[in-house]
Amino acid sequence: MSAILDRLVTNKLLGRLVNRVFGVHVTIFVLHRSESNEGAYNGTSPALLEECLQYAQRHQFEFASVDELVEMARRGERLRRPTLCFTLDDGYQDQLDDFVPILLQYKAKPTLYVITDLVDQADWPWDAKLAFIIWKSSGNFSQFRFETRSIPVDLSSVAGRTETRHRLNAFIKSLNADQVARCMAAVVDQFAVDLPVAAPPQYTPITWPRLREFEAQGLRIGSHGQTHLTPNMLSDSAVLGELMHANARLSAEIANPSRVFCYPSGTAADFSAKHEPLVQQAGFIGTVSCISRTTTAAQIEAGPFHIHRIGFPNQLNAFARYASWVEFLRDKW
DSSP: HHHHHHHHOHHHHHHHHHHHHHHOOEEEEEEEOOSSSSOOOOBBOOHHHHHHHHHHHHHTOOOOHHHHHHHHTTTOOOOOEEEEEEEEEEOOHIIIIIIIHHHHHHTOOOOOEEEEHHTTEEEEEEEHHHHHHHHHHHOSSSEETTTTTEOOOOOOOOOHEEEEEHHHHHHHSSSOHHHHHHHEEEEEEHHTOOOOSSSOEEEEEHHHHHHHOOOOTTOOEEESSSOOOOOOHHEEEEEEEEHHHHHHHHHHOOSSSSSEEEEESSSSTTTTTTHHHHHHHTOEEEEEEOOOEEEEEHHHHOOOTTTOOOESSSSHHHHHHHHHHHHHHHHHH
C-alpha cells in the first residue's frame, strides 16, 4: 500500500469526523473461491486473506456477523467503531478448507451461504457447469448460437475464455428457468464437452457433517438458495418454493441457520423489489446482495432487505480502502 493512501485511510481524526457526520460505517466482504490451480475461475489467496485480517486487527476494526448487524439495527443500536463483516457464497470444499479456519482463527465471525442442492449433491450450479465447459473445451468456433441469439466465443487464450464465460453468464441470466435448461444443453453440444453428472474435483461441495463441525466452532451458515438460479430467472411461486426447500434442508441439518438470505449471484440484474415479500414470507429478516457499496447500521435498519456487500479484493491496499472511511464517503456520491 502506498504511504499516502496508508496515511489517508488510517487517519483517525478524519475517520471520526466522517463517522460522526454519517454514522459509523461497516464493510461487508464476500469471498467465493480459493485460487484455482487450473485457472478456470478467479480466486482469492488465503495468504492475502490472512494479511488483510492482520491489517484489520492492527487498525482495531470490529468484527460482526451479518445476523448480528441486522439484529443490532432492529434494536436501534449503533456501531461503536468501523466494522468488518465476512461472508462466503456457494458451499465448495475449498472455502471450508482454505478460508473458514483463517476467519475463525481471527474471530472474524464469518457466515457461509450455501446452495443446498450443491451440498446435497443433488446437482451442481449451472454457472459452475458453464465455467467447467468453457475451460475444458477445445472447440474451434467463433459464435455460440441459441434460438435467435449469437454470442461471440474466443477460446484462444485464458483472457478470451474468461470473457466468453462472462458474456455467456450474463446472457443465460437473462433467460427463464426453462430456457436455461435448453441453453445449457446447447452449450454442452456446441462446446463439445462431456459434462459430469456429479461435480468434478475442482467443484467438490462441502458436506453437511463438516458444516456442523465448523458451526460448532463459530461459523454461521445460511441460505444461498436451492439451485443458484437467480430470482429473475424464476416465477414467483418457484422463488418461494426454492426459498422454502432450502430453509427446510438447512433446518434439518444445521443447529442455528442464519436468518439473512443471500441472493444467488446478487447483482442488481438478478432480483427486484417484488422478491422482498417472498423472502419475508419465507421467514428471513434481511437479505444480502453483491451490489458493491459500504453501509451503516442506520442504513441496515432502514433497509434490511437491501444490504450491500463488496467483493473481496486481490490486493491489501484495495482491502484497506474498501474498509476505510474513504470508500464509505465515496459511496455517498
